[in-house]
Amino acid sequence: QKEVEQNSGPLSVPEGAIASLNCTYSDRGSQSFFWYRQYSGKSPELIMFIYSNGDKEDGRFTAQLNKASQYVSLLIRDSQPSDSATYLCAVRRAGGTSYGKLTFGQGTILTVHP
């Protein structure tokens, strides 16, 4: 079992729709959860982070965390063609000294078509 699993997609949604991206993780010691967006040929950029159970909203983005189910999701409302990218889910384990060590999923390719 992979430590962080995502559906690789591609996920295709029409412009204006809600895109739902899902991620599960296996390590119950995971403390922090991140969503990175990566455009083709570019490096990942952080778009959301969540540390507590529940929802966290930032503009058109909502991150949802359910630690009991070991599940993280990202909702993108009013999807735009510019949202077309690979979305990477990443988790960080609690404790330890490897502060910058994230475990990434393989990413979900999202395509928003006009």
Add this chain to the structure above:
Amino acid sequence: ETGVTQSPTHLIKTRGQQVTLRCSSQSGHNTVSWYQQALGQGPQFIFQYYREEENGRGNFPPRFSGLQFPNYSSELNVNALELDDSALYLCASSFGQGKRAGELFFGEGSRLTVL
């Protein structure tokens, strides 16, 4: 832009050669992490440097090594290159300790091709 710069952006090497990749951190960040991203995969953690010392390492052999300098810039060295080392190498800087440690700011990467 994140303020993290990497060089070179692209390079081609042959099997058995050695390579050095460089990274300048974002101002104020004291932690540098290096990741390898193969095509179609998520980034994989290589190692991290904090206060000039390696303090975490992923599942990579010793031929992957690094340095962090007093100005927080960093190098990744790979010896005895293998074909499977072909990948995008990403440097990321962060604030270090605490929850925000996972908020990584990536450079644009160095794409290494091993022939």
